[in-house]
Amino acid sequence: MKARSMKAWAGLAVCVAAVFLCMFLANRIQTDGGNIKITEGKIVLDEGNIRYKLYTPLTATETKKAPGVLLLHGYQNDHETCAAYAIELARRGAVVMAIDEYGHGATEPGMRLRGWTNHTVKVNYGLDSEEAGTFKVIGGPNRYKLLTNFSNLTFFNDHYAKGTDGSAIEDSSMGGVAAYAVLATMDNVDPERLAVSGHSMGTWASWTVSAVYAGVKTENGLDITPKATVLQCGELFTDDIYDKSPIFGNPIYFNNVLLLQAKWDEFNYFRDYENTVSDELLASPLRLSFLGTTGRAEWNKTYGSFEDGTARRMELLYTNHRLTTHHAGGLAVALDWFDNALDLPDDLPAADQTAMTKEWLVLAATLLAIFSMMPLAELLLGVPFFAEIAGPLPPASGIKPKKAWIRAAATTILIAAFTYPFMTQLGQGLLPLPEMTLFRMTIGNGFVSWYSLLIIIMILFTVFGRRKARKAGLPQTWQEAGFAGAKQPERFSWKLLGKGTLLALCMTGFMYLQVVLCEILFKLDLRFIWPFFKSFSLVRFGQFCVYFLFFEAFYVLNNSKIFAGLRTKGSYTPGFKGFMSCWLRYALVMVGGTLLVILIEYIPFFAGIGPGADLLFSPTFGGPFMSLLIVFAPQVLVFSLIGTHLYRRTGNVFTGATVIAALACWIVTGGSAML
Numbered sequence: 001m002k003a004r005s006m007k008a009w010a011g012l013a014v015c016v017a018a019v020f021l022c023m024f025l026a027n028r029i030q031t032d033g034g035n036i037k038i039t040e041g042k043i044v045l046d047e048g049n050i051r052y053k054l055y056t057p058l059t060a061t062e063t064k065k066a067p068g069v070l071l072l073h074g075y076q077n078d079h080e081t082c083a084a085y086a087i088e089l090a091r092r093g094a095v096v097m098a099i100d101e102y103g104h105g106a107t108e109p110g111m112r113l114r115g116w117t118n119h120t121v122k123v124n125y126g127l128d129s130e131e132a133g134t135f136k137v138i139g140g141p142n143r144y145k146l147l148t149n150f151s152n153l154t155f156f157n158d159h160y161a162k163g164t165d166g167s168a169i170e171d172s173s174m175g176g177v178a179a180y181a182v183l184a185t186m187d188n189v190d191p192e193r194l195a196v197s198g199h200s201m202g203t204w205a206s207w208t209v210s211a212v213y214a215g216v217k218t219e220n221g222l223d224i225t226p227k228a229t230v231l232q233c234g235e236l237f238t239d240d241i242y243d244k245s246p247i248f249g250n251p252i253y254f255n256n257v258l259l260l261q262a263k264w265d266e267f268n269y270f271r272d273y274e275n276t277v278s279d280e281l282l283a284s285p286l287r288l289s290f291l292g293t294t295g296r297a298e299w300n301k302t303y304g305s306f307e308d309g310t311a312r313r314m315e316l317l318y319t320n321h322r323l324t325t326h327h328a329g330g331l332a333v334a335l336d337w338f339d340n341a342l343d344l345p346d347d348l349p350a351a352d353q354t355a356m357t358k359e360w361l362v363l364a365a366t367l368l369a370i371f372s373m374m375p376l377a378e379l380l381l382g383v384p385f386f387a388e389i390a391g392p393l394p395p396a397s398g399i400k401p402k403k404a405w406i407r408a409a410a411t412t413i414l415i416a417a418f419t420y421p422f423m424t425q426l427g428q429g430l431l432p433l434p435e436m437t438l439f440r441m442t443i444g445n446g447f448v449s450w451y452s453l454l455i456i457i458m459i460l461f462t463v464f465g466r467r468k469a470r471k472a473g474l475p476q477t478w479q480e481a482g483f484a485g486a487k488q489p490e491r492f493s494w495k496l497l498g499k500g501t502l503l504a505l506c507m508t509g510f511m512y513l514q515v516v517l518c519e520i521l522f523k524l525d526l527r528f529i530w531p532f533f534k535s536f537s538l539v540r541f542g543q544f545c546v547y548f549l550f551f552e553a554f555y556v557l558n559n560s561k562i563f564a565g566l567r568t569k570g571s572y573t574p575g576f577k578g579f580m581s582c583w584l585r586y587a588l589v590m591v592g593g594t595l596l597v598i599l600i601e602y603i604p605f606f607a608g609i610g611p612g613a614d615l616l617f618s619p620t621f622g623g624p625f626m627s628l629l630i631v632f633a634p635q636v637l638v639f640s641l642i643g644t645h646l647y648r649r650t651g652n653v654f655t656g657a658t659v660i661a662a663l664a665c666w667i668v669t670g671g672s673a674m675l
Contacts, residue, residue, distance in 0.1 A: 008378035015372035019514055020521075022365035027522040029358040030055075030083065036090045038523050043099075043178050048108025050175040052099040053079045053523070055090035059345060060188040067193035067342035068183045070209065071098040072176050074200030074233075074325075075150075075624065076443055076672045078105030078531050080524070084326045084355035085197060088335055091354070093345030097183045101174035101205060103674045106537060110440065110675045115170030116145040117152055117163035123273050124286055125151065125160060126238025137164065143442055143675055144429040150204055151235055151269060155211040155252060160241065173208040174201070180209050184224045191218060193342045195228040197334065199325050200267070203234030211252045227309070228256040228341035230334050232324050233270045236290050255309035258337045259290070260330045261299075264320045264605050266627040268619045275610030277316070287314065300333075306340045313337070321627045326529055328353055363528040369514045370638060373507040373659065374645060380503055381649070389499050391485040391651040398480050399567050408566060409589045415457060416593025417600075421613055423450035424625040440675040444547050444668045446625060451554035458557040482564030482653035493652070500654030507655075508662040530631055531671035533663075544669040551661040559643055559653035559660070562589050571648065579644065587640040594633045601626050635667065 031038055037056045042049040060066035069089050071082035079098035086096040103111030119137050121128045128135040138145060145167070152160050153172040162168045171177065176196070184191045198206035210229045217223050236259070262270070263277050271277050272286060281287060282297040291303045291312045304310030317330045324330060332350035339350075381390045400408065427449025433439040439448065466476050479489035485496055515526055516535050526533040536544060563586060570581025600612040601622075609615065613622040639660045646656030 005379065005382055008375040008382075011375035012372060012379065015368045015375065016514065019365045019368045019372065019518070022361045022368065023518045023522045023524055026358045026361040026365070026524055029354050029361070030087050030524070032057075032087070032091050032354075035059075036087075040523060043175070043182055045109065045175075045178060047113055050099055050102075050109070050178060051079070051106040052097050052179060053086070055086045055096040055098075056188065057090050057093050057095065057345075059093055060095050062187045065188055065190035065193075066345060067094045067195070067338075068186065068189040068191075069094050069096045069195045069197060069338065069342075070176060070180050070183055071096060072101060072174065072196070072198035072202030072205040072209075073098070073104065074198075074202050076104075076530070076628075077199070077325075078534075078671045080105075080527065080531070081199070081325055081529060082197075083358065084331055084353075085334065087355040087358065088331060088353055089338060089344075091346065092335065092339070092348050094338070094342065095183070095186065095189050097179060099175055099179045100671075101176070101202070102171075105531070105534070105671045107175065108537075108539075109175070111146060111174075111442070111673055112142070112436065112675050113170060114146065114172060114174055115168050116142060116149045117161070117167050117169060118145060118165045119163060120145075120148040121151060121160070124235070124237060124269075125156070125241040127286075140430050141432065141435055143435050143445075146675075147429055147442065150201055153204055153208050153211075155208060156241060171208075172204055173212065174205045176205045176209040177212050180213060180226075184213075184218075191222045191224045192227075194224055194226055195230070195338055195342055196226045197228075197230035197232065198234075199232035200270075200321065203231040206231060206234070207254075210254050214253050215251060226255060228258070228338060229254055230258045230260070230337060232260045232330070232334075233262050233265055233267070233321055234259055235269050236272070236286050238286060239289060253309070256304075256306055256311040256337070256341045257290075258312075258334060259314045260324055260327075260334065261314055261316050262321050262324045263316060263318045264602070264611075266321050266601075266611055267623050268614060270321070273619075275614065276605075276608055278608075282314070290314075311337075311340070320630070322530070322630060326356060326359065328356070331355075359529055362524060362526065365518070366526040366528065366532060367638070369511050369526055369533075370642070370663070372514070373511055374642075376510050377503065377507055377646065377649070377655070380506060386499060386503050388485070389496060389503060389650050389652070389655060391487075393567065393571060393648070393651045394477070394479045394489070394564070396567075396569070396572055399569065399571075400565075405566060405568070409585075409592070412561065412589050413592035413596060416454070417596040419453055420450060420593060420597050421617065421621040421625065423453050425621050428624065435675055438546050441543055441547060441669055442673045442675065443624070443628070444543070444665075444672070447664075447668060448547065448550045451550050455550075455554055455557055458561055461561070462557075479651075480564065482560045482647065482651075485651065496652050497654050500650070500652060501658045504655045504658030504662060507659055508666070525671075532667050534670040536670065540669055540671075540674070543674065544665055547669055548661060548665045551665040552658060555657040555661040555664070556653060558590075559647065559657040562586055563643055563647040563653055563656070579648065582648070583641065583644040586644050587637055590640045590643075591633055591636040594629060594636060597626075598629050598633060601629065635664070639664065 039054045073081045078100050082098040086098050089096045100107035102109050102113045122134040152169045154169050196206045196209045210226045291297050299316040302313045304312050315333045317327050319327045335350040380386045424446035428446035431449050477489040478484035478492045484493040515533050570578050605611045613626050643656040
């Protein structure tokens with residue numbers, strides 16, 4: 001027992017030390033070894049504060065002003081998703097401001113401040129038709145209208161920017177207009193060398209910022225028009241749909257626009273509503289008009305001139321939507337583009353990039369922080385109060401025969417796969433929920449919808465399964481389901497539930513402490529490109545408490561069906577060999593449904609046919625939750641590691657299920673989109 005405790009202390013110390021070492025090194029990279037000053041701040045609005053992260057090269061001073069770049073992230077992301085662009089631009093001498101847009105990260109105003117209309121467009125603007133049904137009035141919850149109105153921009157003419165019911169797009173810059181004003185007036189920023197870049201949702205915000213400040217001059221007569229707009233997976237529009245009336249007394253125009261095009265973009269509006277991205281896309285009037293050419297257009301070629309602001313380029317990147325933000329080739333092209341437009345002070349080659357090293361270090365720290373909970377659990381299980389949580393597994397006589405195990409595993413995988421596309425999208429947009437009060441997390445509502453259906457299915461399977469087993473004379477104790485210990489296997493153990501939940505909260509609380517310390521010491525949270533684990537505001541913690549109830553119910557039942565219900569001989573084999581033997585099977589069942597959806601989505605996409613969800617169902621079931629799969633599947637694999645270890649260690653599912661539920665809910669509510 002003492003030896004186990006010593007190993008646990010050693011494991012805990014090593015994990016925590018490694019977390020802070022990785023974060024220290026990551027911070028050294030984001031500060032370029034001390035050459036960039038990292039600060040955080042807020043922009044005060046009547047509706048609440050917009051938070052930002054500022055990257056300031058030490059070379060940028062009041063007497064030696066530097067170019068300034070505003071970065072705008074995509075849907076479900078936050079300012080740190082822009083880190084690759086921020087770090088590399090700051091290394092080259094630019095002052096960079098990356099903001100949390102409305103409803104994201106630490107910014108207080110919700111996405112509702114963007115506004116919405118009661119109509120949507122199914123093809124690119126200027127090419128729509130009410131007669132063809134591609135411009136139509138829509139109903140449903142306000143969040144549904146908002147999510148289908150991302151293409152509608154503040155500066156469009158009233159046909160697109162205002163609804164017939166009095167609704168309107170209020171600020172499609174998502175706070176970018178206010179942030180640009182602050183950046184333009186900083187003492188160490190040259191107001192005549194400014195640019196904007198955004199990814200996905202941030203590209204519409206970038207269009208808006210560039211439109212609002214087109215031709216705008218300061219009181220001193222300095223022109224603060226953005227000298228470049230870089231779109232990372234952006235949508236193009238026909239010329240005639242812009243409102244020709246002046247904004248701030250100036251006509252709308254856009255200087256030096258670069259479009260980074262993902263070859264396998266899951267969102268159809270970034271493919272001009274075509275199934276695939278091919279050379280044929282270049283021949284469309286929309287693309288030719290953007291490039292300013294009537295001849296045969298080419299990828300990766302610059303048209304026009306930087307001198308008069310007419311430079312245009314479409315760069316084809318062999319990646320998907322989410323990975324565009326950190327694609328080395330795309331970033332290199334963007335850096336050269338900014339240099340041509342702004343004359344960046346430092347002449348570092350565009351291929352000289354360090355940002356991804358920072359991401360890998362932060363990922364390592366994230367995994368180490370998660371795994372640090374395991375030795376902590378071991379230490380707590382040695383405390384008398386928690387000691388009874390640890391118990392033996394149910395008798396091995398309850399193991400399913402091979403054919404029955406395969407049948408149950410396959411059923412679980414298929415149910416998860418074929419309910420995921422429909423229920424997640426239903427919950428995100430149309431499920432009737434009190435969306436402006438209790439259920440404000442858009443992506444969270446998708447999981448609530450999906451998990452709720454799976455909870456019902458699991459309950460039904462459990463009830464009918466127990467009846468069938470009882471008739472066959474098979475053991476059906478609560479211990480068999482992972483809900484009781486060996487002392488009273490016939491009774492559901494509320495004590496194990498309570499103490500197991502408390503142990504899980506101690507574990508996740510310890511990880512939360514590490515997150516807070518990393519944010520304070522290094523101005524970094526635990527993630528890999530996309531937001532994973534961030535400290536909570538009071539509002540977001542309230543959202544965590546609301547959604548956690550659904551996540552907890554799902555994972556308790558899910559762990560019961562998988563870890564307890566699908567035990568194998570490996571479950572009873574001690575040591576690493578036994579762990580790997582059962583974990584591989586558990587992992588397959590937990591992530592199998594997601595992997596099946598990934599195959600359905602991407603095999604035809606990579607084959608040049610189009611994304612599977614769009615082809616099999618409709619684009620309605622593509623987009624956000626399809627692109628989320630590449631983030632979600634690895635999470636589930638990590639969850640399966642946690643669940644396997646804790647089930648083998650305790651003999652019940654409560655602690656493992658609660659830890660997984662807390663982590664999953666934390667990821668959803670910590671920084672992602674909130675209404």
